[in-house]
Amino acid sequence: MFANEKAELNFYRQLFQKMNAAVYTLNLDPYKIEWVNDSIILQDVLGLKREDILAQGEYIAAKLLANPDFSESVTLAVEKFKETPDIAWAGVYRVKHTDDNYNWIVYATSTLEVDDNGTPTKAVCIAIDPSNLLNTPNTLGHFIKHLNQMRFRPTIETLTHRQKEILDLILESNSEEAIAEQIGISKYTVTDHKKSLYKKLGCRNSKELFAIAQGAGMI
Numbered sequence: 001m002f003a004n005e006k007a008e009l010n011f012y013r014q015l016f017q018k019m020n021a022a023v024y025t026l027n028l029d030p031y032k033i034e035w036v037n038d039s040i041i042l043q044d045v046l047g048l049k050r051e052d053i054l055a056q057g058e059y060i061a062a063k064l065l066a067n068p069d070f071s072e073s074v075t076l077a078v079e080k081f082k083e084t085p086d087i088a089w090a091g092v093y094r095v096k097h098t099d100d101n102y103n104w105i106v107y108a109t110s111t112l113e114v115d116d117n118g119t120p121t122k123a124v125c126i127a128i129d130p131s132n133l134l135n136t137p138n139t140l141g142h143f144i145k146h147l148n149q150m151r152f153r154p155t156i157e158t159l160t161h162r163q164k165e166i167l168d169l170i171l172e173s174n175s176e177e178a179i180a181e182q183i184g185i186s187k188y189t190v191t192d193h194k195k196s197l198y199k200k201l202g203c204r205n206s207k208e209l210f211a212i213a214q215g216a217g218m219i
Contacts, residue, residue: 047098152216
């Protein structure tokens with residue numbers, strides 16, 4: 001495909017410049033952005049140019065992390081990388097624009113380099129602006145439904161057979177008395193199971209329970 005290494009290098013330069021995404025490398029200790037492609041997403045999401053980011057690598061990294069999603073998006077990811085360097089990791093987080101407003105980012109990251117002990121020292125990341133996903137609203141709706149099902153599936157799978165049975169009956173709008181009569185237990189036992197369901201599913205009332213069940217694709 002390429003006549004020589006120079007032609008290949010020019011191709012990759014054009015490729016990274018034309019990508020509708022930010023590709024960047026991170027030094028993990030100290031945490032610092034070392035390289036980023038020249039992408040319009042930088043200006044749109046951060047309000048910064050490539051030169052600004054590279055000149056302020058450590059400061060920009062700190063700014064990226066100074067958001068409400070630090071623990072889940074960064075701390076947890078670093079822990080997982082240390083446990084399994086070859087793990088594939090992706091997620092979402094918010095970054096602050098120079099106008100002090102937060103913008104969303106969808107990212108995927110993986111280990112780029114490891115030290116002699118196999119500990120990750122650098123990571124490569126790809127970030128996209130999720131507002132572009134609105135170009136396919138119908139498909140996006142199905143995708144969101146799929147994500148909700150995946151999100152709640154592990155929790156649903158932890159429910160006991162009896163809890164699932166009672167949950168199904170609750171979702172059919174049965175009262176506690178009706179549920180107790182149908183499955184042959186006391187109303188107080190139903191109440192106890194209901195409280196356990198609320199705790200496991202992270203809800204406080206039937207309204208929230210129905211919302212979670214709907215998101216999980218159960219109704």
